[in-house]
Amino acid sequence: MIIRIHERATDAGPVLGDDVLGNPLSYEEKLASDALVAYWPRLDAYTAAGEPESWTVLDWAEHLSDPLYEHPFAQSPAGDRRAVLHLAVRLAPEDRPLTGQEWSEVAHRIARAAGIEVPGDSQGCRWVALQVRPQRLDLIASLIRLDGIWQRQPSGVAGRLAVEARRLESDLGLLTPGALASPSGSITALSEVAAPLASARSVVELHAQLLAGHPQARRREAGHRLEWLARRLLDLQHDLTTTADELRRPPTAPPPVPYPPSQPASTRTGSRRLV
Template identity: 45%
Template sequence: MIPKLHGRAISSAHGLAESLGRPVSNQEGLTTEGTVIAYWSLLDYYTDLSRIWTSVEWAQHLDDPNWQHPFAASPQGDRRTILHLSVRLHPDDRELTPAEWAEVGHRLARVTGISPPGDEQACRWIAIRDQSHRLDLLANLIREDGNWAAMPAQVLHVLAAECRRIEADLGLLSPRDHHAVGPFQQHTPAVAQTTGDMLDSGRVAHMSDEANRHLAAARRLVEKAAQQLGTRPSNAPGLAHQLEWIARRAHALESDLAEITPRRPHTAAGGPAARLPVSLPSARASRTR
């Protein structure tokens, strides 16, 4: 199960359209018995069993706290209130039942801090289940009491850890399972050494070298951006940390390329694939201030 944190927005219409795979509409009804698989605890005060809201009305419902609390903002002054995250199952995973999808939605809402257990002033959120092997969660970060939701500083790390627990609890495949074909791998036949139409090891190494070169260049740019952000107190420390984390993921991919490619010349000690990403003390220090 792979989590993705989408960019925050001031309106939920775009995120809802992305979750559905089509634009929101006044003609399409979404119900809590179908597409809206899970939702915040106070939704029943706003709707009833006989009411079918259109996708436009669902978006308006999520946006309402923006009008009720027009001056609410994050501790960094950010007024982009709509959180959008999604999780995607491994292609070889079994199909989950509606109840299992609902459990996933509630667990993601809890760990992100938008729906603490027993909190009647929590955020408005809904979980959308309308695309195969995927669940989307949309939430307004303005709580019912007008305060901004307290999310974890490393929310993507928290989401990834919860996905590992969900995989274990529901018997799903994990990207860490090297014996399973993960979302970062394709079903490919073994390379036959004597087959002329298959890629030889030299061409594989060359292609891997090219991929590694571009990946290393991108990683260096991300590291530089993280360092610059970390030295500026006015910037959100969470962004610098996220960039640092992305750089470390890029380094991990470089290492993976080194492991799977036969006889790569630059994987010796001290080569590009052997170096660790640069330390970013300024980004880490900014999180402690």
């Protein structure tokens, strides 16, 4: 599982249309019945009235962007108004398909790890999680809360998401990018392999980013596979470097075994006093 944090935007429309659905927004198009797998808690009030069932994709985008216009003075700690956050969760191509309930579990846990959903907070962020592409989940959130305050995400959010991804892989029986056999060999061989891997990984990551937003689904899927491969190369590079560092360390000598203190001759078993 790989979680990608996209650059924040000022409007949910292009994020939902271009990045998630792959086509411009429309007043006529509606989300598929099984596309919406999770959302912010306060949306239940609309659900009870049956409103979201009639919303078009443009309605969804407007609801996500509303806090930006309702609270014109809310801004990030850096002083900007880019409040729309997009997280893309991608599984390995070899992973089993997840059920709707499993995708919902993934969405809520990722939202909590990213600081978007706080249990018991009734004035939190508006967010939705959509599953419209195979092996992928898209979570879109407004970082302006319902009370008009900017939602501060926890420090090290990328690391928190990575940790949660590993937990989800374990809980759901998914593949882990770093689940590779540890390499063995001489220190020189390890070092010689690690350096080219870094260069190869950079090239793979570049092409993955170029293909991720391609309009053709087949090329987007190729970008997904390249992104997964880049993650595996990063983990392998880390394993090689760690192993080489361990081999470079001088072996630690075990502590000497203390000998028992010598006893006076007069107290030794079977000893004789000299006269």
